[in-house]
Amino acid sequence: MTDERRILLVEDEPKIADALKLGLTENGYTVTLAYDGSIGYKLFKSDTFDAVILDINLPGMNGYELCKAIRANNPQVPVIMLTALSALNDKIEGYDAGADDYIVKPFEFKELLLKLRVLLKRTLHQNIPVGNVLKAADLEINLDSREVKRAGVVINLTAKEFQLLEYLVRNKNKVVSRADIALKVWEIDFDTNTNVIDVYINYLRSKIDKPFETKLIQTQVGMGYILRD
Ligand code: CA
Numbered sequence: 359m360t361d362e363r364r365i366l367l368v369e370d371e372p373k374i375a376d377a378l379k380l381g382l383t384e385n386g387y388t389v390t391l392a393y394d395g396s397i398g399y400k401l402f403k404s405d406t407f408d409a410v411i412l413d414i415n416l417p418g419m420n421g422y423e424l425c426k427a428i429r430a431n432n433p434q435v436p437v438i439m440l441t442a443l444s445a446l447n448d449k450i451e452g453y454d455a456g457a458d459d460y461i462v463k464p465f466e467f468k469e470l471l472l473k474l475r476v477l478l479k480r481t482l483h484q485n486i487p488v489g490n491v492l493k494a495a496d497l498e499i500n501l502d503s504r505e506v507k508r509a510g511v512v513i514n515l516t517a518k519e520f521q522l523l524e525y526l527v528r529n530k531n532k533v534v535s536r537a538d539i540a541l542k543v544w545e546i547d548f549d550t551n552t553n554v555i556d557v558y559i560n561y562l563r564s565k566i567d568k569p570f571e572t573k574l575i576q577t578q579v580g581m582g583y584i585l586r587d
Contacts, residue, residue, distance in 0.1 A: 364388045368398035368412040381467050395419030399427050414441040422455040429456035436477035494530045494587035513565050522558050526585040535582035
């Protein structure tokens with residue numbers, strides 16, 4: 359985990375979007391911007407973000423639909439909805455869609471920063487996501503009980519296999535290199551003379567993929583591995 363906080367911002371009004379991106383960047387965040395809901399969702403699935411800020415009235419996919427899709431994919435990531443709508447019903451719909459907080463335009467940028475900090479602090483302090491369960495497709499990793507299940511079947515992993523799987527799932531849909539794995543899971547610099555990572559990937563595959571039709575762990579030749587859900 360790095361200290362860099364990555365934010366996905368989905369807002370179709372260029373002036374607001376650009377101002378927010380600039381403000382967040384000045385406050386140390388790395389911002390990925392989409393002007394369209396369905397593009398926002400594609401970006402969300404293809405990368406890892408610490409928080410999402412999204413508008414409600416968006417082309418492609420509206421903010422409620424986008425929020426629901428994000429929640430189905432990742433129950434933990436903090437989501438803040440931005441909107442010009444201030445009626446109570448819209449707020450309720452936003453929370454029902456899975457938003458953690460709601461901010462009504464026009465707003466003070468400071469207010470957004472504050473809400474963002476509070477939500478990020480919550481996830482960082484726990485250091486494990488709300489609910490303590492990571493999911494990818496039909497795979498579930500319970501970080502409290504250290505239990506791993508696929509399609510409801512309990513799978514026994516060694517401590518290292520568990521750490522490796524946790525790392526792959528936290529970075530799901532993203533290619534991770536052997537060097538990343540060496541550093542984050544083994545806390546060593548990658549040594550090309552060792553095949554320990556490939557060996558452990560094979561152990562994991564035989565437990566979490568081999569008995570099942572859909573294979574989650576895929577090799578990206580020359581780049582590393584990716585766990586797709
Ligand atoms: Ca809009």
